[in-house]
Amino acid sequence: MPAFYGILSGGGENDSVPPLQGYWRFAWQGRHGANSLMFEQRAVVVNLGLFGALLLASVIYLSLGSVKVAPMAVLQALFGNADMMASFVVQELRLPRLAAAVSTGAAFALAGILMQTLARNRLATPGIIGIDNGATAFAVASIVGVGFSIAPPAMALAGATTAAVLTFGLAAGSGTQGYRFIVAGIGVGAVFGAVTQLMLARVAIDTANAAYPWTVGSLNARPSGALQLLMFGLALGLATAMALARSLTLLRFKDATASGLGVNVRRRRLEVLLLSVALTGLAVAVAGPVGMVGLIGPEIARSLSSSRSVPVLAATLAGALVMVLADLAGRTLLAPIEIPVGIVTAVVGGPWLLWILMRPQRSFT
Amino acid sequence: MTVPRFATTSVRRATPRTLMILLLTALMAVSLVSLLIGAGSVGPGRALALLSGAQDSEARFIVWELRAPRTLIGIAVGMALGVAGALLQAVARNPLAEPGLLGVSAGAAFAVALALVLGASAATLRIPVAQLGALVGCVCVLSVARFRGVGNDPIRLVLAGAAFSGLLASLTSLILLYDQRAADEIRFWVIGSLAGRRLDDLFAVLPSMLIASVVVALIARPLAALALGERVASGLGHHPKLIRWLVVACVALLVGAATAIAGPIAFVGLVVPFVARAFAGPDIRRTLWFCLPIGPLMVLAADIISRVVVAPSELPLGVLTALCGAPVLIAVVRARRLPML
Numbered sequence: 054m055p056a057f058y059g060i061l062s063g064g065g066e067n068d069s070v071p072p073l074q075g076y077w078r079f080a081w082q083g084r085h086g087a088n089s090l091m092f093e094q095r096a097v098v099v100n101l102g103l104f105g106a107l108l109l110a111s112v113i114y115l116s117l118g119s120v121k122v123a124p125m126a127v128l129q130a131l132f133g134n135a136d137m138m139a140s141f142v143v144q145e146l147r148l149p150r151l152a153a154a155v156s157t158g159a160a161f162a163l164a165g166i167l168m169q170t171l172a173r174n175r176l177a178t179p180g181i182i183g184i185d186n187g188a189t190a191f192a193v194a195s196i197v198g199v200g201f202s203i204a205p206p207a208m209a210l211a212g213a214t215t216a217a218v219l220t221f222g223l224a225a226g227s228g229t230q231g232y233r234f235i236v237a238g239i240g241v242g243a244v245f246g247a248v249t250q251l252m253l254a255r256v257a258i259d260t261a262n263a264a265y266p267w268t269v270g271s272l273n274a275r276p277s278g279a280l281q282l283l284m285f286g287l288a289l290g291l292a293t294a295m296a297l298a299r300s301l302t303l304l305r306f307k308d309a310t311a312s313g314l315g316v317n318v319r320r321r322r323l324e325v326l327l328l329s330v331a332l333t334g335l336a337v338a339v340a341g342p343v344g345m346v347g348l349i350g351p352e353i354a355r356s357l358s359s360s361r362s363v364p365v366l367a368a369t370l371a372g373a374l375v376m377v378l379a380d381l382a383g384r385t386l387l388a389p390i391e392i393p394v395g396i397v398t399a400v401v402g403g404p405w406l407l408w409i410l411m412r413p414q415r416s417f418t
Numbered sequence: 419m420t421v422p423r424f425a426t427t428s429v430r431r432a433t434p435r436t437l438m439i440l441l442l443t444a445l446m447a448v449s450l451v452s453l454l455i456g457a458g459s460v461g462p463g464r465a466l467a468l469l470s471g472a473q474d475s476e477a478r479f480i481v482w483e484l485r486a487p488r489t490l491i492g493i494a495v496g497m498a499l500g501v502a503g504a505l506l507q508a509v510a511r512n513p514l515a516e517p518g519l520l521g522v523s524a525g526a527a528f529a530v531a532l533a534l535v536l537g538a539s540a541a542t543l544r545i546p547v548a549q550l551g552a553l554v555g556c557v558c559v560l561s562v563a564r565f566r567g568v569g570n571d572p573i574r575l576v577l578a579g580a581a582f583s584g585l586l587a588s589l590t591s592l593i594l595l596y597d598q599r600a601a602d603e604i605r606f607w608v609i610g611s612l613a614g615r616r617l618d619d620l621f622a623v624l625p626s627m628l629i630a631s632v633v634v635a636l637i638a639r640p641l642a643a644l645a646l647g648e649r650v651a652s653g654l655g656h657h658p659k660l661i662r663w664l665v666v667a668c669v670a671l672l673v674g675a676a677t678a679i680a681g682p683i684a685f686v687g688l689v690v691p692f693v694a695r696a697f698a699g700p701d702i703r704r705t706l707w708f709c710l711p712i713g714p715l716m717v718l719a720a721d722i723i724s725r726v727v728v729a730p731s732e733l734p735l736g737v738l739t740a741l742c743g744a745p746v747l748i749a750v751v752r753a754r755r756l757p758m759l
Contacts, residue, residue, distance in 0.1 A: 176577070223748055232573040233751050236514075239580055240748040243685075247740040254733045269591070390595055396588045403585025410578045411562060 075359070096364065099357045103370035110377045111155070115147045117385050153272050153280050153339055154380045154394070155373040160287050160336035161343060162350025162372020163294060163365065167329040169351060170301050170363050171322055174234065175409070178351075179213070179333040180344015182238025186245035187216025188337035189267050193249050196264040197256040206279045206338035213334035216241055217326065270343035270395020272380055283335040290332050294365045297325065301363040343395045345402030346372050346379075352405065434704065437697050441711040445493075448718045452489040453481055456725050457732075487617040492721050493714040494620055495612070495676045496686065498627060500713025501634065501706060502672040503687025504694065508641055508702050509665040510560065512575055513692070513750055517552075517673045518684030520579030524586035525555020526677035527608055531593045545623055549674025556666050556673075558582065573751060610681035610736035612721050623675035630671040637664050638703045645702055683717075683736050685743025690716055692746055716742075 073091070080089035115127045122130065122139050129135040130143040165178040179185055191212025192205040220241045224234040249268055253261045263274070294301070300321045303311040312318050333347075350372030351364075357371075358364040376394065379401065383392035453469070454462040460480045468477040499517065506515045506522075517523050529551020530544055562578050590608065594601040640656040648658045676683070694708035716739070724733035 223752065232577055236573050236576055236751045237748050239577075240744040240751070243740050243744040243747070247737045247744070250734060250737045251727075251741075254731060254737070255728045387596055392592060392595055396592055396595075399584060399588035400592060403581055403588065406581040407562075407578060407585070410574060410581060 093359065093361060095359050096362070096367065099354075099364070099367050100370060103354075103357075103367055103374060107155070107370055107374045107377065110374055110381070111151055114151050114154070114377050114381045115143050117381060118142070118147065119388060149275070149280070150272055150380070151377065152284070153275050154376045156280065156284050156287050157272070157336045157340040157343065158346050158350065158373040158376025159369045160283060160290070160332045160372075161346040161376070162354075163287070163290060163369045164329040164332040164336070165344075165347025165372070166351040166354070166363065166365060166368040167294060167301075167325050167332075168347075170304055171325045171329065172234065173305060175351075176232070176235045176348075176406075177238070178344060178347040179217075179329060180342060180347050181235060181242075181406075182216075182220050183240075183242030183245060184213050184216045184220070184238075184330060184333050185337055185342035185344040186242040186249070187219075188213040188334045189342045190245040190249045190252070191215070192338055192341075193252055193264045193267050196267070197252050197260050204278065205276050206282050206335060209338035210331060210334035212245070213330045213337065216245060217330045221326075267337075267341040269393045270341040270398070271393035272340050273391065273393070275339055279335070279338040283339050286331060286335045290328050291366075291369060293324075293328055297321065298362060298365050301325065301365065302361075305363065341395060343376070343379075343398050345395075345398040345406075346376050349375050349398070349402050349405060352409075434698060434708075438708070438711070441697075441708070441715065445711045445715050445718075448715055448722070449489050449493070452492065452718050452722055453485050455722055456480070456485055487620065488612050488615060488721070489718065490617070491615050491620050491679055492612050492718045494623070494627065495680045495683070496690075496712075496714035496717030497710055498630075498672040498676040498713075499683065499686040499717070500690035500694070500709035501631075502669045502676070504691040504702070504705050504709050505634065505641075505665050505672075506556075506669050506687065507691055508645060509662055509669075510575065511645075513695075514573065514576045514688065514747070515579075516685065516688035517556075517669065518682065518687060519576055519583065519747075520555075520559040521583035521586055522552050522555040522559065522669065522673045523677050523682035523684065524583035524590070525558070526552040526674050527682045528586045528590045528593075529554070530678070531590045531608070534599075535593050535597045545626070545675060545678040548678040549626065549670055552674035552677065553667070553670035555582075555586070556670050560666065607681045609734040610683040611724070611732060611734050612680055612717075613732050615679055619679045623679055626671045626675050630668045630675075633664055633668050634706065637661055637668075638706060641665065642702050645700070680735065683739055685736075685739040685747070686713065686716060689739070689743050689746050692750070 075094050077092045077094055077097070078089055079091075080087060082088075112124050112127055115131075116122045116124050120138070120142050122143060126135055126139050127143055130140040131148075133140070135143075161180070165180070168177050168179055168182075168184075169175050171177075188209040189212070191208040194212075195205050195208035220234075220238045223237045223241070253264060253268070256264075300311075300316045303314050303316045304318070304321060304325070306314075308318050336343075351368040353371040353375070354364040354368035358367050375398070379397040380394040383394050383397045386392065454465045458480060460477045464472075464474060464477045465481050465485075468474050468481055502517050502522075503515075506517060506520070507513055509515075526548040529547050532551075533544075533547045559575070559579050559582060562575070562582075594608070640651065640661045643651040643654045643656050644658055644661055651658050651661070673687075690709050690713045691705060693712050694705045697712075698704035698708045717735070720735055720738040720742070724735055724738055727733055
């Protein structure tokens with residue numbers, strides 16, 4: 054555990070700690086003794102790179118569409134000195150959608166990497182084990198008004214929780230590792246998918262059309278209020294996840310190892326699970342089930358980062374990047390027809406999932 | 419199975435015959451109900467009066483022109499999907515191998531959508547195209563199963579199949595978004611339903627179903643030998659490779675035909691052989707016989723429910739089969755030891 058070596062040995066005044074390979078270490082003399090802060094070089098580079106890529110993709114996202122705005126004009130429109138048309142298109146039409154894309158992508162990917170770490174199974178993303186579908190079914194129920202109509206985000210949260218309880222409950226005997234857990238989750242997801250169809254078939258066509266985006270995943274119909282709620286939840290969730298990062302790194306090991314290193318395993322598990330389910334529910338309330346992002350984002354982050362720690366921030370950024378690019382592709386590839394972002398991510402993520410499955414079995418996460 | 423442990427072979431042997439008779443009776447009852455019940459003004463009473471000889475032109479039209487073809491098609495689709503499921507499970511030696519889950523139906527649906535976009539017309543080309551798509555899907559999935567290590571783990575194969583069929587389904591919807599004409603032509607077909615199918619559709623697929631049943635009858639015995647292992651089958655004078663290819667061809671013919679009429683329907687090929695094995699025991703030949711009444715029973719029951727729950731509109735058939743199939747999937751997966759086929 055190189056990360057702990059540095060921290061445990063601290064940094065004395067004469068700084069006798071040998072420099073750790075691959076880390077930047079900042080040591081300074083505080084009031085109560087020596088302090089030091091270490092950053093993994095690769096993580097810093099990866100996060101900055103992903104952030105830069107996200108900014109670049111965002112500018113392209115704002116500039117492309119049925120009305121083209123030059124990248125420079127986009128920047129001008131953002132900061133308020135451009136012609137009316139450009140600033141209307143950029144600020145009123147595309148910026149809210151970009152915000153939705155970034156925050157849903159980030160939330161799905163964060164939820165994905167949390168769930169994968171929790172289950173010690175890289176296939177255990179909320180989208181695959183049926184939590185997306187549960188949230189979707191409940192959100193659709195609130196739109197078509199089956200008896201009780203609460204705002205979609207609340208219902209999506211309830212649905213995500215129900216599906217998570219079902220999947221984890223069904224897996225109670227066999228544990229979350231391996232493929233049985235995943236297939237049980239697929240079964241749960243299939244039931245909720247069927248329930249969604251059932252509800253859509255029961256209502257008038259207009260109501261069904263209003264609920265349709267939820268069933269495939271699209272950024273076209275964002276219920277008012279859901280986005281603000283998601284951004285708030287995402288900020289909170291990301292901060293919590295970063296604070297939990299060290300426990301997450303340890304949760305990857307056996308329970309005995311983790312608790313020996315000072316992690317309250319059961320409590321951390323519950324916290325991580327709740328966080329992941331809540332993020333999924335909030336994100337589904339905005340964009341519907343785009344669960345593949347929860348698989349792709351963490352995969353990208355893991356392939357870029359070292360395996361020393363769980364790349365929480367990198368996965369979040371990668372998820373946002375994937376979502377922005379996918380929605381950009383969906384808006385522009387077949388224009389004027391718009392491909393729902395859920396279909397784009399499924400077409401990209403499906404082969405990826407197959408490739409993961411067909412590789413010879415290695416350790417998970 | 420409720421047969422007690424100490425039951426002698428004679429008791430066991432008597433049970434399947436009784437069960438078969440019971441199943442056939444149930445199938446006839448369900449078919450009758452399928453003729454009697456439906457949306458619209460012709461209720462069970464009027465339909466029953468018509469069947470016992472009353473003169474009622476509206477009821478005659480609805481019962482004989484709409485419901486009867488639908489019932490017959492339901493029977494054919496149920497038989498095809500049930501038998502195809504049992505065959506695929508036998509050849510993949512995997513109780514979870516199901517044409518819908520493994521992407522065979524999705525392959526057929528994708529092929530039809532692709533053909534429509536490339537300019538074919540729905541009426542003429544659908545069946546062979548669907549069968550070709552099913553064949554390609556089947557070969558893809560089974561070659562994945564032979565891929566390093568995947569085949570040893572039945573559940574991993576199912577995951578690969580689910581990923582594959584999810585991919586094909588989204589490609590299909592991509593095509594439908596791209597081409598409005600194709601979307602209009604197959605919108606009601608791609609969700610999986612028996613509504614509005616005509617008898618001509620059934621006649622069009624009947625030849626391939628007949629061919630498939632002849633082939634199945636011929637290979638049932640070698641297939642039972644194959645269940646004992648490849649070496650035993652070779653030792654008994656069969657050709658495992660040839661049998662496998664024939665089975666794959668049969669599955670493609672059957673699933674392609676069923677998908678061409680009714681659209682992609684998942685989980686029938688999982689539930690039906692599951693129940694049939696519970697009745698028939700491990701022998702594939704007996705299982706296949708039991709699939710013949712159980713498949714139509716499930717499809718017809720689902721179809722009747724799909725007409726009734728949301729009357730006057732209709733539910734996609736796949737919704738109901740998923741609602742009843744997913745719990746079976748979970749139950750099989752949760753079982754401590756997967757039954758190896």
